[in-house]
Structure formats: structure tokens, C-alpha cells
Amino acid sequence: MSSTTIDTLRFATAGSVDDGKSTLVGRLLHDSKSVLTDQLEAVETASRNRGKDAPDLALLTDGLRAEREQGITIDVAYRYFATPRRRFILADTPGHVQYTRNMVTGASTAELAIILVDARNGIVEQTRRHAAVAALLRVPHVVLAVNKMDLVGYREAVFDTIVDAFAEHAAESGLPRVTPIPVSALAGDNVVERSAHMDWYGGPALLEFLENVPVGTDPADAPARFPVQYVIRHGDDRRYAGQLVSGSLRVGDRVTVHPSGQTSEITGIDVLGTEVEVAYAPQSVAVRLADQRDVSRGDMITAGLEVPTLTQEVRASVCHLADRPLRAGDRVLLKHTTRTVKAIVKDLDSGGPSARAKPSAGESALMVNDLGRVVLRTAEPLALDDYGASRRTGAFLLIDPADGATLTAGMVTLGDVNP
Structure with missing residues (x-):
């Protein structure tokens, strides 16, 4: 079915603390003229009050600063903007390691993820975690935005070293083709307009890429x-x-x-x-x-002929969302589309990146923010698709039957299912 209107790209941002993500998003909104006059005036006033000569564009996305200072859990912030070519829905996810579950929420419907890296620090543990989440959620497109290039003299060698290091990890994680872009969010290099400081880079600016990347299958x-x-x-x-x-x-x-x-x-x-x-x-x-x-x-x-798999044994990759742990033997409710059935956790493996130290020997539990794998047995058959084929009918939630709290987000891997 065709549409006469411009399409929409849903994308998510992820980066470690102080990688400049707020500044990048602010620069993207500012330079694409997606900021209202009163918002810009408020940012300019706040920047002057802090002794800054130029507007601090990070303030455009730091509306939850007071909540951060009070230690309140940060949720995903959704921002909407448009250019003449495309509409955008941006899921701005927290960068702290303890908010991995929030990135899962923000990236679950995204067709593209921007993973931000500080050019001075290169690939860090949180970068690897963000790549693992993007791979887990089958995000179709990934942009590696190497930020703060101005602080390393816009050197091509620095960029190439980071790109090579990330490519190796991306291959291990099963990420799709990654598009690396060198940027300076603070100076605006390669964010909306191509930079004259990096004439060695022949690719698109970030916004140019976002406007032209193919949107997922209808x-x-x-x-x-x-x-x-x-x-x-x-x-x-x-x-x-x-x-x-x-x-x-x-x-x-x-x-x-x-x-x-x-x-x-x-x-x-x-x-x-x-x-x-x-x-x-x-x-x-x-x-x-x-x-x-x-x-x-x-x-x-x-x-049609392509029917879902009917099974009572569900194997899936998961991200554990709740503060209470998930253990083998736990009885849960499994919610898949509009169907909710009783299930038991037969086995689990916390073999993915997590927000905690390595589990102790013999421990069989998923803690908050853990990525892992589970095997579930359901009381009734479910009609499932592989998550790689359908992010709607291949996804499910595990729910605590005692209080209805959401415990775990799951992505079905049918290749391992033996009905």
C-alpha cells in the first residue's frame, strides 16, 4: 500500500556518560531549525547565566536534570521533528549503565540506532553494551557517531582506529552494516552540514543520512x-x-x-x-x-502459506527489566500480542552484557538490566514468529502473576525451538 505523505523514521540514540549525546541531539534539533523561538531564548538565557558565550545546546534535551539530581529513574524521552524530506521520532535514551532496560524500551521500535563514541576514549564497555542491545533488538540500521573530533584535531587516523575496533565487535554481535560518521556536536561538524574540517571524509552528514536511509519494510x-x-x-x-x-x-x-x-x-x-x-x-x-x-x-x-510456529516451548533472548531477579523454576505470565498464558522458566543463561559484576559460580538468575537467554514452557500453545522476521509477533513480556509487574522483555529465536 503506497502513501502520498512523507514517511517517518523512528530512531534511538545511545551513548556513555559525557559522550556528548545531549549536545548532539540539541545540535540536530537546532541546526535543522526544529527548535521553537521561545525554547532557544530560554537556552540562551540559561547559558548566559552559567557564564557561557554561546548557547549550550545540551540544555535543549536536559529537561530532566532536576530529576537526575534527585536520583529519580530516568525514562526514555521522545522528541518529534521534521524536515521537508522526512518526519522523525527520536527516542533519547539515558546513557548510564544502570539504564540498559530504558535503551531496550527506546530501541524496541526503532529502525535506526545512533551509537555515540567519544573520539578521545574510543570503544568502551558501554559502547559494546549498546551494540549488543541493538543486535538483540534487530535494529535494521546503526550509525556509529564518533563525536568530539574537534578535540583530537579532526584526525582521520583516530576515526579509522575507532571504526575498525567497532567493526570487529559488530561482527561478533551480529549487527547489520554499520555507517560510521565523524562529528563534532559542539562545533556542528557533520551533524546537519558537511564539515570543511574533515575533507578526508566523503560520506554524508548525520541528518543527510537520516533523511535518506531506507525506512523498514512496509x-x-x-x-x-x-x-x-x-x-x-x-x-x-x-x-x-x-x-x-x-x-x-x-x-x-x-x-x-x-x-x-x-x-x-x-x-x-x-x-x-x-x-x-x-x-x-x-x-x-x-x-x-x-x-x-x-x-x-x-x-x-x-x-496465506506463511504460518506462525505453534509451540509450548519458547526459546528467546531477553532483557530483564525488574529489580527482582528472574530464576529458573519461576512461574510467570507470558503476554504475547493479545494473548496471556501461564508459563514456567525452565532454564536461563545470563550470558550477555549486564550492569553488574559477573554472576557468581553456579548462579542461575537474571538481574535488572541483564541480557540473557531463557527457555520457557507455556501452559497453552502460542503462535510465534521469529523476532528477526516480525518485531510484533516475535516479542513478548513476562509478567509477575502476583502483582502484574513487568519482569522481562523477550525476543523469540525460533531456530532453537523444538515444539
Whole structure:
């Protein structure tokens, strides 16, 4: 399905403390003329009060400074801006190691991640963590922004050394092709306009790259996946309502209901109360079937030959989000699309980067911010896709059945699943 409007790029930023991320985002907003006059005046006033001769653009993104000083957990800040070529949704994630879970939240829907590195320090542990998270979440595009090039004399050799070091780690993590860009957020080099200070660099400025990078595959081109959210009854007539998360549904399509395996045919589709012949993701729709099937909330309707995998054994990469640990043997609730089932943690491995010291010998637990792998056994079958194929039907949450708290975010790896 084509669109006549300009498209939207969702991207996330990540960097270690003092890598200049706030300044980079501020420079991007300022130089792309995405800052309101009153915001800029407030920044200029605050900068003068701090004895600075020029506006401190980091202040454009440091609205949570008071909360930082009070020790309150920092959440992801979303910022919206646009250029004549594209709209942007920026997830500005905290850089501190203890906020790995926040980066997972911000990058989970991103099509691009900007990983910031201080040219003076090169690749550090947090850089490797951010790369691991981007790989875990299958972010399609990664920009390595080597910042503060002005403080290393804009030397090409420094940039090349960092790029080579990151490329080695990216290959180990399974990251897609990485685009390195040397920048100075403070001076504005290669942020919105190409820099005259680095004539050895022949690539695009950061904004130029963001405007032209291909936006991910249209969800309407993927296999049809329709998790049922509500069943609407009008006498003997039943309509199944929810959001079509991928693919398309057309009147006359033969469909399968999971996990029951029942088949039927679509006889009607409503979009916002209007009858249509075809619906595309991500539209919210109500579907009518030819047969009276036992379909309820949490079931998934699919069309076409590419069907999800039906299994009660789930293997996944995870990021543990809660302060309480996750251990083998724990009983949890697993929420996948609109379906929530009971599950037990059969096995886990905290083999990924974490925000703590190495676990002690024999320890089998995931602590807050840990990246790892789990094997779960569910009480009922789930219709799953691999996370690499679908970030909607390949993702799930683990929930504490006692209080409903979110424990863990999971990404299904079907290659290891033995139903």
C-alpha cells in the first residue's frame, strides 16, 4: 500500500556518560531549525547565566536534570521533528549503565540506532553494551557517531582506529552494516552540514543520512497476522476486532485461527465502521468469518502459506527489566500480542552484557538490566514468529502473576525451538 505523505523514521540514540549525546541531539534539533523561538531564548538565557558565550545546546534535551539530581529513574524521552524530506521520532535514551532496560524500551521500535563514541576514549564497555542491545533488538540500521573530533584535531587516523575496533565487535554481535560518521556536536561538524574540517571524509552528514536511509519494510508486505482483541456480538453475528499487525486481509481470503487450527473464510471487513474489501497493517479492523468458529481474545487469525510456529516451548533472548531477579523454576505470565498464558522458566543463561559484576559460580538468575537467554514452557500453545522476521509477533513480556509487574522483555529465536 503506497502513501502520498512523507514517511517517518523512528530512531534511538545511545551513548556513555559525557559522550556528548545531549549536545548532539540539541545540535540536530537546532541546526535543522526544529527548535521553537521561545525554547532557544530560554537556552540562551540559561547559558548566559552559567557564564557561557554561546548557547549550550545540551540544555535543549536536559529537561530532566532536576530529576537526575534527585536520583529519580530516568525514562526514555521522545522528541518529534521534521524536515521537508522526512518526519522523525527520536527516542533519547539515558546513557548510564544502570539504564540498559530504558535503551531496550527506546530501541524496541526503532529502525535506526545512533551509537555515540567519544573520539578521545574510543570503544568502551558501554559502547559494546549498546551494540549488543541493538543486535538483540534487530535494529535494521546503526550509525556509529564518533563525536568530539574537534578535540583530537579532526584526525582521520583516530576515526579509522575507532571504526575498525567497532567493526570487529559488530561482527561478533551480529549487527547489520554499520555507517560510521565523524562529528563534532559542539562545533556542528557533520551533524546537519558537511564539515570543511574533515575533507578526508566523503560520506554524508548525520541528518543527510537520516533523511535518506531506507525506512523498514512496509508491515503490509509481511505475512498476515491479526491478533484478536475483542469479540463483538450482534445477535448471531460475530465480529473479531483488533489491530492487523502485519500483512493484509481481503474479503474472500481463507484464514486459519490459532491455536485451534480451525479454518474459515473472510466475509466482511470493517475499518472505522466502513465496509472495505481489503485492510492493511497497521489498521484497526473488525473481521467477519463465514463460519461460527470458537474464536476469542488472544487467538490469532492468519492468511496465506506463511504460518506462525505453534509451540509450548519458547526459546528467546531477553532483557530483564525488574529489580527482582528472574530464576529458573519461576512461574510467570507470558503476554504475547493479545494473548496471556501461564508459563514456567525452565532454564536461563545470563550470558550477555549486564550492569553488574559477573554472576557468581553456579548462579542461575537474571538481574535488572541483564541480557540473557531463557527457555520457557507455556501452559497453552502460542503462535510465534521469529523476532528477526516480525518485531510484533516475535516479542513478548513476562509478567509477575502476583502483582502484574513487568519482569522481562523477550525476543523469540525460533531456530532453537523444538515444539
